[in-house]
Amino acid sequence: MLTCWSGTLWGEEPRFKIYDPGTEEIVDYEKYGEFRNVGTAQFSYMIFDAQGLALASGEGIDPCTSVTNNPDYKKASEAGLLKGDWWRRVNTGNPQLDYFIWTGAGDDPGVRLLFVGKALEKGGHYIHALKAYRAAMILYPDSACWSAGGEFQWGVAEAAWNNIANLLRKHPELNIRLMGADVISKGEESGLQSKVNPGRLVRIQTTATIAETNVVIINTADAGATNEADAVGTGEAEIGHVNETNVVAINEEDAGAPPEADAAETNDANAALASEADVVVTNTPTPAVQMKQDTNYVERVFTGSLDEILQQRGTGTVQLVQYGNGEWRMVVEGKPYFIRGMNYSPTKVGTVPWEWSWLWGDENVNGEADCFEVWLDVNRNNRQDEDEPTVSDFKLLKDMGCNTIKLYITDAELPSFNYLVLRKMFKETGIRVIVGNFVGAYCHGSGATWDAGTDYTIRRQRESMKASVSNMVMKLKGEPWVLAWVLGNENNMELSGDVNATRTNGSKYPETYARFLNEVSKMIHAIDPDHPVGTGNLLTGLVEYYGRFAPELDYLGVNSYIGEDGFGATWEKVKQHMNRPVVIAEFGCDSYWTKKGPDEEAQSSYVLKNWEDIYYNGAGQPGAGNSIGGFVFEWVDEWWKDSLNYFEDPVSKQTSRAVFPMPFPDGFAQEEWFGIMGQGTGNASPYQRVTKKAYYDLMKVWLGELGQGKEEPGAAVME
Numbered sequence: 001m002l003t004c005w006s007g008t009l010w011g012e013e014p015r016f017k018i019y020d021p022g023t024e025e026i027v028d029y030e031k032y033g034e035f036r037n038v039g040t041a042q043f044s045y046m047i048f049d050a051q052g053l054a055l056a057s058g059e060g061i062d063p064c065t066s067v068t069n070n071p072d073y074k075k076a077s078e079a080g081l082l083k084g085d086w087w088r089r090v091n092t093g094n095p096q097l098d099y100f101i102w103t104g105a106g107d108d109p110g111v112r113l114l115f116v117g118k119a120l121e122k123g124g125h126y127i128h129a130l131k132a133y134r135a136a137m138i139l140y141p142d143s144a145c146w147s148a149g150g151e152f153q154w155g156v157a158e159a160a161w162n163n164i165a166n167l168l169r170k171h172p173e174l175n176i177r178l179m180g181a182d183v184i185s186k187g188e189e190s191g192l193q194s195k196v197n198p199g200r201l202v203r204i205q206t207t208a209t210i211a212e213t214n215v216v217i218i219n220t221a222d223a224g225a226t227n228e229a230d231a232v233g234t235g236e237a238e239i240g241h242v243n244e245t246n247v248v249a250i251n252e253e254d255a256g257a258p259p260e261a262d263a264a265e266t267n268d269a270n271a272a273l274a275s276e277a278d279v280v281v282t283n284t285p286t287p288a289v290q291m292k293q294d295t296n297y298v299e300r301v302f303t304g305s306l307d308e309i310l311q312q313r314g315t316g317t318v319q320l321v322q323y324g325n326g327e328w329r330m331v332v333e334g335k336p337y338f339i340r341g342m343n344y345s346p347t348k349v350g351t352v353p354w355e356w357s358w359l360w361g362d363e364n365v366n367g368e369a370d371c372f373e374v375w376l377d378v379n380r381n382n383r384q385d386e387d388e389p390t391v392s393d394f395k396l397l398k399d400m401g402c403n404t405i406k407l408y409i410t411d412a413e414l415p416s417f418n419y420l421v422l423r424k425m426f427k428e429t430g431i432r433v434i435v436g437n438f439v440g441a442y443c444h445g446s447g448a449t450w451d452a453g454t455d456y457t458i459r460r461q462r463e464s465m466k467a468s469v470s471n472m473v474m475k476l477k478g479e480p481w482v483l484a485w486v487l488g489n490e491n492n493m494e495l496s497g498d499v500n501a502t503r504t505n506g507s508k509y510p511e512t513y514a515r516f517l518n519e520v521s522k523m524i525h526a527i528d529p530d531h532p533v534g535t536g537n538l539l540t541g542l543v544e545y546y547g548r549f550a551p552e553l554d555y556l557g558v559n560s561y562i563g564e565d566g567f568g569a570t571w572e573k574v575k576q577h578m579n580r581p582v583v584i585a586e587f588g589c590d591s592y593w594t595k596k597g598p599d600e601e602a603q604s605s606y607v608l609k610n611w612e613d614i615y616y617n618g619a620g621q622p623g624a625g626n627s628i629g630g631f632v633f634e635w636v637d638e639w640w641k642d643s644l645n646y647f648e649d650p651v652s653k654q655t656s657r658a659v660f661p662m663p664f665p666d667g668f669a670q671e672e673w674f675g676i677m678g679q680g681t682g683n684a685s686p687y688q689r690v691t692k693k694a695y696y697d698l699m700k701v702w703l704g705e706l707g708q709g710k711e712e713p714g715a716a717v718m719e
Contacts, residue, residue, distance in 0.1 A: 407433060566612065
């Protein structure tokens, strides 16, 4: 049994006791079995010593069953507390009971271990939670789970990877890093398939204790993907401090074969997988970027410095620059620019956005757009008092530290697009805009019918979409408020029938779709070299195809709602497969707790935790260094958005029913409550703004970052 630190924060006691923590904090799976077909959909782990693995893992972690010997478990069982639906035991506020019930859940074993891990994490047992996530990823790589309503399926291995990444980011005091992991999940007719490389957990020690530890020197392609930037500022040993240690050298094959390797190559690699180690020292040779590439996977190790520029995408007003250590920064007019963004699409209560546009809305018919004449209902009495002056939305955005908004333009809107509103916004506040074209989403630009959906294999539709984008860029490229272009909005979503919810089939023909994005991006670069172009993606789906077939894309926009802890392995996955900067194009949480009522505290907490991850992964911060910012979803509540039935939902009423399950605090999404501003009773729309807690809390964080000399991550490098 372990008698060492329990895995909580120093000085912080866990909320309950683990009686059998196992004999190893970091389970060395190679002692007890063999990894097979690493990096492929046939990945598996063959156990040779189940008893040894059980002893190493400890209670609640497969294959160990000793949780039934836990005295507290026995008491709960005797009291009849372990019966009932385990799905009702998620984040209940009693992590010990959640843990006990999930250990015996009759569900998919990988799903069971994920929620065992979450309960352990909530209870302060971070090391044991890490074991649960690793076991889910390694023992049950094929596990998948349908959402409660059957709308979508998610893979356990990728979810476990995300949970591990979030946990280790939040708890650097653990001094553990997961290296070389990679999971690619894709829906097939036979079901969800995941290509899994589990990587390995590595203990990081300080230089003060390095002489007493084992050291692993990692060369170019070890562990699937290793970044020298990871060693900066984390207390790892330096090469000059290893003279009295035992050194284990690892060769190129150590991390297993990349995803498309055949079985023979993979088995050779498996034999050389490195065991879990105490210390990592990077020792990578020049040139600055080392690459190992097969049909769809690139391993990158950056060995340069901040004084060296590896690539500069764009030559004009807005540039994306990658430095020798692999970090990315957006640079605007020669200065670092970190996107503190807002999805902005206010809609007048009682209307829908395709009938009422905020760019033209002038309900009081005074010649001024309504977005410049809003007021804060500070006392929430649903009327404008004398001490509640008229102000513009954009002034309120600027006051909270926002510097960018995001909007989409359709072909129907382009001829009469009111760019004068945005010119005024930019002149008064300096706020810039990422401008989007749907490139076929919801059939915009493709000429496709709604029932058939956009088909990227049809040349006529592709040409129509290219013309749509070209017209938009030609008209707006000289506008001073333009920051960047974005193509599509979740067009990569998995299919439901022949098309997906965005009425496109990009996920069915991923190479065709990626090549089309590349063609459109190249066209934009020729028309407008001043502004970068990216794609608006659902999570990281198809990122491996973008890396291979869409080199003209300058950045990846990711819509992500995977939980309050952050975005998991998003940053590392994009770094390895695409090597582009990432902007979280949508993140956020509604402010309504199902069956309870409005809950602004829960919304604010979720948004702030997400932002912490975005900033953490920016240049000059401890993370991956490829975050260039994010966009909160959204500015103000939209009362038309009950997506269960757009056309029967009363647009003059704010619906509070749960629309669909989401990993939000209450487990559901209320689509009409996502704004960090409300609209009161709706009677004073579109002018009334009711600030929610998230507005002021985010203001403190954003202005705090700016006020601490952190105008943009890595700004000192640019001086």
